[in-house]
Amino acid sequence: MNTLTIKRRVMIPMRAGKVMAEFVSFNGDDSGKEHIAIHCEGVSLEKSKVPLVRLHSECLTGDVFGSGRCDCGEQLDEAIDLINEQGGYILYLRQEGRGIGLYAKLEAYALQDQGYDTYQANEMLHLPDDGRDFSVAAEMLKALGLGNVRLLTNNPDKAEQLINNGITVDDIVPTGVHVNKHNRQYLETKAKRKQHTIILGDG
Template sequence: MSEIPAATVRTRVGVPLRFGDGYGVDAELVTFHGLADGLEHLAVRLGDPDAAAVPLVRLHSECLTGDVFGSARCDCGPQLREAVERIARAGGYLLYLRQEGRGIGLYNKLDAYALQDGGLDTYEANAALGLPEDGRDYTAAAQMLATLGVRELDLLSNNPDKAAQLRALGVPVRDRVPTGVFATGHNLRYLRAKFTGTEHSSGHDLLAGRIA
């Protein structure tokens, strides 16, 4: 990995995860000292990463509205649920990153939602507020992976920028594994914007008509 500040493990604690649809799995939550951005990011150890030839890893940006309240305006909650089960089967880590609204914060995200109700897409709304389309930086994620001893990974993501940033930070990404696409009548415009704004592969599937 490239020269980035070293982090250390603060706490490891076992937590049984239980989802509303009945799925459950035992996980280990790992916290850290020394992360570059000073935020309280979390690694969720699932399955047996040590036994996997190459662990499966997802960088999941915090989404209070989708992950906790089940908002249908995005696909974050269903992607989180899917990722936990797939990583538990394969062995790996879910990095839960405190990057609400692609790094702009919760209040700014809700301000952008209000503009979207007026007709702007998610990226246009960010621009109108003077905010970046995507303000996320994955240096802390690279630190976490190094601390966990992950030397190579398969990345569970539809977003090519995540793989590109990790590789630029010296993290060997063997493959990018697509996630499911969870389209509803409420988030179709959001998913379309993810493709037209960032070449996000879930949006490509939507525009190509391969999902309902």
Template sequence: MAFHDPHPVHKPSTSRKKIIMNSYGLEKKCPDKPERPKNTAVIRSVARLPILLTNGAAAHAKIISFRHLSDNGEHFALQFERLTTDVPLVRLHSECLTGDALGSARCDCGPQLHEALQRLHQEGGLLLYLRQEGRGIGLYRKLEAYCLQEQGLDTFSANRALGHKDDERSYQVAADMLYALDIPKIRLLSNNPDKANQLMDAGIHIAACLPTGVYCNADNSDYLSSKVRFTSHAMELPRIYKDTP
């Protein structure tokens, strides 16, 4: 049921550190064999979940719930078993009701989710679906931030105006889930350097950082530009011009 690293996990000596350069150009010290935290989550339930992909193909996955996650949230994992490598591909996807379920064009969350499901179906791996709506501020506060954005604020300034940080998400819970699944080493599918940094700080070995596609349109171009400017997302944006009235 779980992916297993072929090497046992143990505490590395301080002399055995290696420097990894990820695709964002960030240099981080990461232990060769990360130390497993003393208190980790455990698997609660596993069920089979057929998924209809956007291209019409049918995928088969396992949906996994957990106990004792660090934030007690109802996060879950989708495990696709067609592995093409010993180091699984992993996508951390923060919940976005408006983008994931309603198809909102204000963000790129929905297309990124569908891309991840397609890639994981093709080569196996894990999608960790994290209940972190609105970069951790919740749905209602996100909708209030939308109202401020319509008055001219960017996505991060709107969060600050509501008394929130630019990004309130912690990815420790994702590390909890990976350890519960006995996966200390991954290939990360993300444009967000903060995900890689937080996972490495939690002891997860990032073997590679793989970028997602860039889903830019006239409605989300300002939003994506803000992510590049404020949080150093690794994206090359096309020039998009909004329609003028």
């Protein structure tokens, strides 16, 4: 991974202007993925000096179209609200389908409809369980001048990769559990197979 530098900062009002965020692009990433940082100053008087950071991998189906097969859209909405309140960054990473891409994700969905779980489906397609590389997130944070973060996640791999790439994770703030009848098995599988800190009720 090349050293990243900030390319452009642009203020964008979100949710009909109720949230003002600074979108930051970067130079130096030769992957062509166009990852972006989204910064909110925070409106709470109790905001921490250490920024709250969410590493959010792109999910077109969930983020844009509100798919019920995952919890990505709800997690992004939650992150916007918390970071707008407390101050920090969403790093929006162009790693669709845990890094396998949109078309491959749809192929995996078709296999899941036949009864396979999300990881079994990837294995049948000869794809990795999780192909995401969060080292780019560490380089984005360094370009932003951040060495310490509070990480908003249920995924221990995100914290581990940041730490291994020189970022200090002062605290892990768990995300909410956004469960419905369509994504329950998906969430259960993440908890069992990848030790995500997800506690599901009996619904």
